[in-house]
Amino acid sequence: MINLFKIKGQKKEEAANALNRGTVKKQSAGELRLNKDISELNLPNTTTISFPNGKDDLMNFEISIRPDEGYYFGGIFTFTFQVSPSYPHEPPKVKCKTKVYHPNIDLEGNVCLNILREDWKPVLNINTIIYGLNLLFSQPNDEDPLNHEAAAVLRENPKLFESNVRRAMSGGYVGQAFFPRCLVGSTAR
Template identity: 80%
Template sequence: MRSDFERILKVNQQKEVRSPLNSRRPIPIPAFLAGIMIKLFKVKEKQRELAENANGKPPVKKQSAGELRLHKDISELNLPKTCTISFPNGKDDLMNFEVTIRPDEGYYLGGAFIFSFQISTMYPHEAPKVKCKTKVYHPNIDLEGNVCLNILREDWKPVLNINTIIYGLYHLFTEPNHEDPLNPDAAAVLRDNPKMFESNVRRAMAGGYVGQSFFNRCI
């Protein structure tokens, strides 16, 4: 006869074989335990953030690829003296800024024109949104500030940068184009009567009416 010890050993071995700890199937976790584990994970994550920011400041936001590229573009700006850039929301918000253009030649000599730039996190795969905040009598800028510049639309490519756009905007003031207008009336005057166009531009920049539209002084 087998000893009591042998019988007990055999029973224990059978229990081990049937034990869920030795099974390959995952052991289901009760819902209430899963909830507790999630809460513990969140607490640990919060403690980690507080430890990394012991000075009491909020955690540093990780920059997107678009922000990193824009930061590079801004640091490499090489603008003419007629163009300046400013950050109304402070330099912590690089994704929204303004550019002021003061043409030193052409019809718009002496004027100051402000453009807002709104950059998405998809930059440079998506072109910046640019609007003219200064109401201007111009064939390629409508009275709502929309700008007709090919590199902001179908000709945009990720290899282009902020510097390229600003030079493109400056070019609109030195060489306005009547062939691709956003303001058809101004384009027609430029095409048919350049002297009258020049007079209208000067009147608008000085502050006054051109046709039915009023323009604030920007000179």
Template identity: 70%
Template sequence: MIRLFKVKEKQKEIEENVKEKGLVKKQSAGELRLHRDISELNLPKACEISFPNGKNDLMNFEVTIEPDEGYYTGGRFVFSFHVPIIYPHEAPKVKCETKIYHPNIDLEGNVCLNILREDWKPVLNINTVIYGLSHLFTQPNYEDPLNHEAADVLRDDPGLFVSNVRKAIDGRQWVGTDYFPGCN
């Protein structure tokens, strides 16, 4: 375990030197693996990937999900991915950039998906994460919430939950004490 921390520290030091000095760096094992993962992507039809910083920065990208079934149909949700240099030994950091009313995504964009936390294994890949995110829109889970209010409403009053999701997607509306600008 100690060696892993030393590797992480060294990788961060190398990244900082490259950024500061504009040096050309050799691709890390994590970058090579990510390149392979991206080249082998088999995205669901409701998903697309983009690289806002250009193709030279594979470690930071966005995935847009536009569900075509379930509660969130008609919405457009953007997730930012930051892949650590020691990927696949550490899961990517994923954040929802779209404000959403969802039991498994809080209002700050943190995502509750077990494979991004305790169930991450190096055999998993970016495709698996994207399918997991896509699944959250068809099967939100009120039993493992980040947004407890949304989870309680889904469990106790599914009709109100549907109404709240529609308000949040359509936008310019309040759901409880939270304002949603819309995402369609």
């Protein structure tokens, strides 16, 4: 019996020492899943990922997309991801930091992508969202808009839409809204 108490005492002492040395933070199920998703990312060559708060904060990160075709060719667009500890049971919150003239992204940076709302399922992952965001730049959708004015122009006058996108990306006004320059390098076509 005495040996059993001695072992129990040693275990308590070891646990106390571990607390004094600083413990490793236990990861939530969401953090574990996100870790897996990020380690398995297969980013398109138009996309980069960064961790502004350092690699210790995987739950908040940014991706930048540089479309290599379509209306948005030559621009660079940055999105923030805030991932909840209940991920993958709820989708990350995604916002566009770059002000963009786009039917599916409003002027406050909210993104209309079905998999970020009603079509989210826990089997989807960060890679799926990134491919969805890339698709918005190659195939803007005028049928489910957040920016109704841009959607109407795209639907009714694609040439004017292209001109508005170029003006916005070059740093200028479209209607009453000013857009900071987001073109990189020389992208004259």
